[in-house]
Amino acid sequence: xxxxxxxxxxxxxxxxxxxxxxxxxxxxxxxxxxxxxxxxxxxxxxxxxxxxxxxxxxxxxxxxxxxxxxxxxxxxxxxxxxxxxxxxxxxxxxxxxxxxxxxxxxxxxxxxxxxxxxxxxxxxxxxxxxxxxxxxxxxxxxxxxxxxxxxxxxxxxxxxxxxxxxxxxxxxxxxxxxxxxxxxxxxxxxxxxxxxxxxxxxxxxxxxxxxxxxxxxxxxxxxxxxxxxxxxxxxxxxxxxxxxxxxxxxxxxxxxxxxxxxxxxxxxxxxxxxxxxxxxxxxxxxxxxxxxxxxxxxxxxxxxxxxxxxxxxxxxxxxxxxxxxxxxxxxxxxxxxxxxxxxxxxxxxxxxxxxxxxxxxxxxxxxxxxxxxxxxxxxxxxxxxxxxxxxxxxxxxxxxxxxxxxxxxxxxxxxxxxxxxxxxxxxxxxxxxxxxxxxxxxxxxxxxxxxxxxxxxxxxxxxxxxxxxxxxxxxxxxxxxxxxxxxxxxxxxxxxxxxxxxxxxxxxxxxxxxxxxxxxxxxxxxxxxxxxxxxxxxxxxxxxxxxxxxxxxxxxxxxxxxxxxxxxxxxxxxxxxxxxxxxxxxxxxxxxxxxxxxxx
Amino acid sequence: xxxxxxxxxxxxxxxxxxxxxxxxxxxxxxxxxxxxxxxxxxxxxxxxxxxxxxxxxxxxxxxxxxxxxxxxxxxxxxxxxxxxxxxxxxxxxxxxxxxxxxxxxxxxxxxxxxxxxxxxxxxxxxxxxxxxxxxxxxxxxxxxxxxxxxxxxxxxxxxxxxxxxxxxxxxxxxxxxxxxxxxxxxxxxxxxxxxxxxxxxxxxxxxxxxxxxxxxxxxxxxxxxxxxxxxxxxxxxxxxxx
Ligand SMILES: Nc1ncnc2c1ncn2[C@@H]1O[C@H](COP(=O)(O)OP(=O)(O)OP(=O)(O)O)[C@@H](O)[C@H]1O
Ligand SMILES: [Mg+2]
Numbered sequence: 001x002x003x004x005x006x007x008x009x010x011x012x013x014x015x016x017x018x019x020x021x022x023x024x025x026x027x028x029x030x031x032x033x034x035x036x037x038x039x040x041x042x043x044x045x046x047x048x049x050x051x052x053x054x055x056x057x058x059x060x061x062x063x064x065x066x067x068x069x070x071x072x073x074x075x076x077x078x079x080x081x082x083x084x085x086x087x088x089x090x091x092x093x094x095x096x097x098x099x100x101x102x103x104x105x106x107x108x109x110x111x112x113x114x115x116x117x118x119x120x121x122x123x124x125x126x127x128x129x130x131x132x133x134x135x136x137x138x139x140x141x142x143x144x145x146x147x148x149x150x151x152x153x154x155x156x157x158x159x160x161x162x163x164x165x166x167x168x169x170x171x172x173x174x175x176x177x178x179x180x181x182x183x184x185x186x187x188x189x190x191x192x193x194x195x196x197x198x199x200x201x202x203x204x205x206x207x208x209x210x211x212x213x214x215x216x217x218x219x220x221x222x223x224x225x226x227x228x229x230x231x232x233x234x235x236x237x238x239x240x241x242x243x244x245x246x247x248x249x250x251x252x253x254x255x256x257x258x259x260x261x262x263x264x265x266x267x268x269x270x271x272x273x274x275x276x277x278x279x280x281x282x283x284x285x286x287x288x289x290x291x292x293x294x295x296x297x298x299x300x301x302x303x304x305x306x307x308x309x310x311x312x313x314x315x316x317x318x319x320x321x322x323x324x325x326x327x328x329x330x331x332x333x334x335x336x337x338x339x340x341x342x343x344x345x346x347x348x349x350x351x352x353x354x355x356x357x358x359x360x361x362x363x364x365x366x367x368x369x370x371x372x373x374x375x376x377x378x379x380x381x382x383x384x385x386x387x388x389x390x391x392x393x394x395x396x397x398x399x400x401x402x403x404x405x406x407x408x409x410x411x412x413x414x415x416x417x418x419x420x421x422x423x424x425x426x427x428x429x430x431x432x433x434x435x436x437x438x439x440x441x442x443x444x445x446x447x448x449x450x451x452x453x454x455x456x457x458x459x460x461x462x463x464x465x466x467x468x469x470x471x472x473x474x475x476x477x478x479x480x481x482x483x484x485x486x487x488x489x490x491x492x493x494x495x496x497x498x499x500x501x502x503x504x505x506x507x508x509x510x511x512x513x514x515x516x517x518x519x520x521x522x523x524x525x526x527x528x529x530x531x532x533x534x535x536x537x538x539x540x541x542x543x544x545x546x547x548x549x550x551x552x553x554x555x556x557x558x559x560x561x562x563x564x565x566x567x568x569x570x571x572x573x574x575x576x577x578x579x580x581x582x583x584x585x586x587x588x589x590x591x592x593x594x595x596x597x598x599x600x
Numbered sequence: 601x602x603x604x605x606x607x608x609x610x611x612x613x614x615x616x617x618x619x620x621x622x623x624x625x626x627x628x629x630x631x632x633x634x635x636x637x638x639x640x641x642x643x644x645x646x647x648x649x650x651x652x653x654x655x656x657x658x659x660x661x662x663x664x665x666x667x668x669x670x671x672x673x674x675x676x677x678x679x680x681x682x683x684x685x686x687x688x689x690x691x692x693x694x695x696x697x698x699x700x701x702x703x704x705x706x707x708x709x710x711x712x713x714x715x716x717x718x719x720x721x722x723x724x725x726x727x728x729x730x731x732x733x734x735x736x737x738x739x740x741x742x743x744x745x746x747x748x749x750x751x752x753x754x755x756x757x758x759x760x761x762x763x764x765x766x767x768x769x770x771x772x773x774x775x776x777x778x779x780x781x782x783x784x785x786x787x788x789x790x791x792x793x794x795x796x797x798x799x800x801x802x803x804x805x806x807x808x809x810x811x812x813x814x815x816x817x818x819x820x821x822x823x824x825x826x827x828x829x830x831x832x833x834x835x836x837x838x839x840x841x842x
Contacts, residue, residue, distance in 0.1 A: 179677030
C-alpha cells in the first residue's frame with residue numbers, strides 16, 4: 001500500500017516535470033507541443049551515453065543533458081513551431097508530432113534502438129521505513145523535482161522575466177504592448193520545457209533502470225495527459241495532474257496489471273474533461289475561443305477543377321492503373337485507396353463540423369477487429385462484414401466519444417485522442433496476440449487474393465465513399481453540419497443542437513474509418529494492436545490537411561502524396577516519418593488551406 | 601515645431617483588405633489629440649501601426665524625428681510610446697502591482713520604477729488599496745485605471761489609448777476623461793485618444809482627426825470639428841476625404 005504510494009509519487013514526479021514543460025509552452029504559444037515527448041527519450045539516452053559510454057560522473061552528465069535538450073528545444077521552436085504557429089496553431093501542433101518522430105528516429109540512428117542498461121549511479125534500495133524499501137536515488141529525484149518546482153514558481157512569481165512569461169501567457173497582445181519581447185519569451189519557454197523534459201527522462205531511466213530512444217513516448221503521452229488533466233497552461237495544474245496520474249496509475253497497475261496503464265490514464269483524462277472541461281485547475285475555455293476547430297474554414301477557395309478531370313481520374317485510377325500496373329504498384333495503390341476512404345470520411349468531421357479528432361485509429365481498429373472476428377469465427381461473408389464493421393465502428397466510437405462533444409477547443413482534440421488510444425488499449429488488453437488467418441474476400445466463389453483484386457475492391461469502395469460524402473455535403477443535413485463548423489456560436493444561436501451534429505459527423509467519419517479498417521484487415525490477413533497507433537491517427541489528419549480539410553477528393557490527393565509517393569520512393573520507415581513531417585511543414589507553410597485550396 | 605509622433609502616408613493591409621489608405625497625422629509634445637471614426641474605420645489599426653503591432657506596407661511612422669516604421673514594439677516603448685489597449689486588457693491573473701511592474705518591463709532603473717510605483721498609488725488611490733488583488737477581479741472602471749496606470753509606468757512621452765471609455769457607465773466615462781486630462785496637465789504626457797464618441801473626446805482634446813474607411817476624412821481643432829456638420833456624415837461613411 002505504502003509502497004504503491006511511493007511508486008506513484010516517483011512516477012508522478014516525472015509526469016509533473018514533463019507536464020510543466022508542456023503547459024508552459026502551451027501557455028505562451030497556444031500550441032500543444034508533442035516534441036516534448038522526445039526529450040524524455042533523448043534525456044535518457046544522452047545521460048546513458050555520457051555516463052555509461054563516456055564515463056562522465058553523473059553530476060556532470062546531468063547538466064550536459066539539460067544543455068543539449070535546451071538547445072534542441074530552442075531549435076525546434078525557431079525552425080518549426082514559431083513559424084507555423086503564426087499561421088495555424090493546429091499545424092504547429094501536428095508538426096511538433098513530426099518533429100518528435102524525427103528526434104526519436106535521429107536518436108535511434110545515433111544510439112540504435114536497443115534497450116540499454118542504465119548505470120546505477122545512486123543506491124536504489126539502501127533505505128527503509130518500516131517494511132518499505134527505497135533508495136537514495138528516489139530521495140534525490142524527489143528532492144530535485146521539489147527544488148526545481150519551487151525554483152520555477154519563485155522565478156515566475158518574482159522574477160522580471162518570469163513575470164514576462166506569465167504576462168505573455170495571459171494576454172500575448174497586451175504583453176507586446178508593454179514592450180515584452182514575446183518572441184524571446186517563447187524561445188525561453190521552449191528552452192525551459194525541453195530541459196525539464198530531459199530531466200524527467202533521466203529520472204525515468206534512473207527509476208526503471210533501462211533507457212531506449214523511443215521510451216519517451218509512453219512517458220510523454222502520460223505527461224501530456226497530466227498537463228491536460230491539470231488544465232493546459234496552468235503550471236500548478238500540471239504538477240497536480242502529474243502526481244494525481246502517477247498515483248492513480250500506480251494503484252491501477254497494482255490492481256489490474258501493467259496492460260491497464262493506458263486505459264487508466266485516458267479514462268481518467270476523459271472523465272476529468274467531461275466533469276471539468278478546462279481541466280482540474282484550468283479555466284473553462286469560452287465558446288468564443290476555438291483555437292483548433294474552424295481554423296481552416298473560410299481560409300480560401302478550392303481550386304477550380306475542370307469537369308473532365310473526374311471521368312479522367314475515374315478511368316485512370318479505376319481502369320487503366322489496375323490493368324497496366326505491376327503488383328508492387330497495385331499493392332501500394334490499395335494502401336492509397338484505403339487511406340483515401342478513411343480520410344474522405346474524416347473530412348465530414350474535420351472539414352464540415354470543424355472538429356479535429358485525433359483518434360481515428362480507434363474506429364479503424366474497431367472495424368478491423370469486427371470484420372476479422374465475424375469472418376473468422378462466425379463465417380460471415382466479407383461483403384456482409386464490411387458494412388457491419390463500419391456500423392459497429394460508428395456505434396461504438398460514437399458512444400465512447402459522446403461525452404466529448406461538450407468539451408471545447410484543444411480539449412476536443414485531446415479527448416478524442418484519449419478515446420482513440422483507450423479503444424486500442426482495450427483491444428490490446430482483450431486480444432493481445434493479434435489475429436492470424438483472416439479470410440480473403442471471395443467473389444462468386446473465386447478468392448480475391450491478388451493485389452489487382454484488392455485494388456479493384458478498394459477502388460469501388462472509394463468511389464462509393466466519395467459519392468456518399470459528396471451527396472452529404474450538398475444535402476440539408478450537410479449544410480447544417482457545415483454551419484456548426486464555420487460558426488458554432490451562430491449555429492447555437494439559431495437553435496442548432498451543436499453537440500448532436502458534431503456527434504453525427506463523427507459517427508459518419510467513424511463509419512468510413514471502420515470500413516477502411518475492415519479492408520486493411522482482409523488485405524493484411526493478420527492484425528494486432530500495434531498497427532493502430534497514434535501515428536496512424538495523425539496520418540489521417542495529415543492527409544486531410546494536405547488535400548484540403550473540407551474536400552473529400554482532397555483526401556485522395558493527400559493519400560496519393562503521403563502514402564503513394566512515399567512508398568514508391570521506397571523510403572525506409574524512418575525516412576518516411578521524417579518526410580511526412582517535412583511535407584506537412586511545407587504544405588502548411590505555403591498552402592495552409594491544403595494543396596487544392598488557394599489561400600486568399 | 602518638431603512633432604512627437606508623425607504618421608506619413610501610412611498604408612496597412614490585412615491580406616487583400618486595404619485597411620489604412622494613406623493615413624497622416626501628428627501629435628505634438630504634451631498635446632491631447634483625438635482620433636475619431638465609426639466602427640471599422642481603422643482606428644485600432646492606426647494604433648497598431650503606431651505601436652508596431654501590425655506591418656506597415658508603405659509610409660513612415662516617426663517618433664521624435666526617428667523613423668521607427670520597422671522597429672519592434674519594445675523599441676518604441678523604450679523610445680517613449682505606451683498604450684492602453686482596446687477593451688482594457690490587463691493581465692487578469694496577475695496582481696495589480698504585478699500589472700504595474702509589467703508596464704515598466706522595458707526600464708532598467710529599479711529605483712525609478714519603485715518611485716513611479718509609489719506615484720501611481722498616489723495618482724490612483726483605488727489601485728493602492730487593491731495592490732494585491734488579481735486584476736481580473738477588479739471592476740471595469742478599476743481595470744481601466746489600471747490599464748492607464750500601467751501605460752504610464754514606462755514613463756512615456758505619448759500614451760495611445762484605444763477607446764478607454766468603452767463599456768463604462770456614463771458617470772465613469774466622465775471620470776476617466778477627467779483623469780486623462782489631469783494626467784496630461786500634471787505629467788505633461790501627450791495623449792492620442794481613440795474614440796467613437798466624438799463630443800466626449802473633443803471636450804478634452806486640442807485637435808482631432810476623423811477616420812473614414814481607412815482615410816483621414818476631416819481634421820481640425822476641437823472647436824472646429826465640434827461645429828462641423830460633416831463630422832456626422834463622416835461617421836456614416838459618406839464623407840469625401842478632405
Ligand atoms: N487582424 C485582422 N485581419 C483582417 N482584418 C482586420 C484585422 N484587424 C482589423 N481588420 C479589419 O480592418 C478594418 C478596420 O478595423 P479596426 O479594428 O482598425 O477598426 P476600428 O476603427 O478600431 O473599429 P472599432 O470602432 O469597431 O474598434 C475592419 O474592417 C476590420 O474588420
Ligand atoms: Mg477599434
